[in-house]
Amino acid sequence: MAAVELTPEDALRLNVLLAGEVLAVKIDEGARVLLGLTPRGEAKVPLNPVGRPERYFQRVRELLGGHALGSPGGYPVHLRRWTRMGHAEPQKLEAFLKLGEPEAVLAVAHAPTLTDELARRVWWALPTPEVAQVMLAHPAVRAGRMGRVLVAALIEHLPFEAEPIAAMHLVRGLLASGLMTEEERAALWAKAKRRPHYLIGFLEYLPEDLPPEAPLPPLPNLPDTPAARLLERCRSGVGQAWLHAAEIALDRPPAHEAVYRLLDLIGQYFAAGREASASLNDYPAEAAALEALSRLSQADAEPILTRTTAVGPLMRRHLEPLIAPILAHLRRLRGIA
Numbered sequence: 001m002a003a004v005e006l007t008p009e010d011a012l013r014l015n016v017l018l019a020g021e022v023l024a025v026k027i028d029e030g031a032r033v034l035l036g037l038t039p040r041g042e043a044k045v046p047l048n049p050v051g052r053p054e055r056y057f058q059r060v061r062e063l064l065g066g067h068a069l070g071s072p073g074g075y076p077v078h079l080r081r082w083t084r085m086g087h088a089e090p091q092k093l094e095a096f097l098k099l100g101e102p103e104a105v106l107a108v109a110h111a112p113t114l115t116d117e118l119a120r121r122v123w124w125a126l127p128t129p130e131v132a133q134v135m136l137a138h139p140a141v142r143a144g145r146m147g148r149v150l151v152a153a154l155i156e157h158l159p160f161e162a163e164p165i166a167a168m169h170l171v172r173g174l175l176a177s178g179l180m181t182e183e184e185r186a187a188l189w190a191k192a193k194r195r196p197h198y199l200i201g202f203l204e205y206l207p208e209d210l211p212p213e214a215p216l217p218p219l220p221n222l223p224d225t226p227a228a229r230l231l232e233r234c235r236s237g238v239g240q241a242w243l244h245a246a247e248i249a250l251d252r253p254p255a256h257e258a259v260y261r262l263l264d265l266i267g268q269y270f271a272a273g274r275e276a277s278a279s280l281n282d283y284p285a286e287a288a289a290l291e292a293l294s295r296l297s298q299a300d301a302e303p304i305l306t307r308t309t310a311v312g313p314l315m316r317r318h319l320e321p322l323i324a325p326i327l328a329h330l331r332r333l334r335g336i337a
Helices: 009-018 051-071 077-084 090-096 102-109 115-124 129-136 146-160 164-177 182-192 198-207 226-236 237-251 258-270 284-294 312-333
Strands: 026-029 033-038 041-047
Touching: 009 033, 009 041, 009 051, 026 051, 026 284, 033 115, 041 258, 051 090, 090 102, 090 129, 102 115, 102 129, 115 129, 115 312, 129 146, 129 164, 146 164, 146 182, 164 198, 164 258, 182 198, 198 237, 198 258, 226 284, 226 312, 237 258, 237 312, 258 284, 258 312, 284 312
Parallel strands: none
Antiparallel strands: 026 033, 033 041
């Protein structure tokens, strides 16, 4: 089979572009155009495929690979798995952005040595929610100019994310970044009342900064022990908000991963209550609730969930023997049992 050659016009325009300073490249096969990011802005090179378009665009990528990596084969297939896992060599990151390969751009997004400037180039080349979430996990990006850019993009995308677990992780990433404004957090909290899987991010990353609810009255004769301090925390306005949010989220988890995450979070929140019965003699019901909740982890749900692929209401029916007692303990600590 004869090798596909670029038309003289395309070859000339591409070589002129690559002779200058190019920071990143992307190919829009539908529009038949190659776009280059340069220090002066965006450059556009029209492409005029001859023969089968997919083979022609591959030839374009081979040209890019030869220029950026000295490899006429383009982005080496054997590197894809490793670079996606974050093992790209730092010196190759800039070159990867000049290949016109989405997988290579993802490799840069995952790289531990990602900088704010490289993040800017990545976002130009592949502005997707996945890329935004990956890059927002990097401290250098959160501390740079791109942090707020990515947060704003994810907030805009969130209403269109129909898959609950994907939305759960998106909210977790937003709250973990620490870059949301108070107004943005308040708006997200309001939406979480209708989308309980959003609450998981608040439970995880803002346990002491939730909009408080009415506190319960102080309990007399509490000793100065970890379990007693945990009980006081639960009875505070913020503690009541955390318990209420956990109850709402646990009452309607959408899928397995949400259940696992919730059980781990509850167990971690109540970790200080493991010896509650030894120091809360005057409050046996509260001590029992603290101890039961402190022992929770995803391992409690695994015997049920590993035997079913059900999600939504059917999954929750399978989980009822596990979840019902947990909800009762949470309600006991909210003073409504």
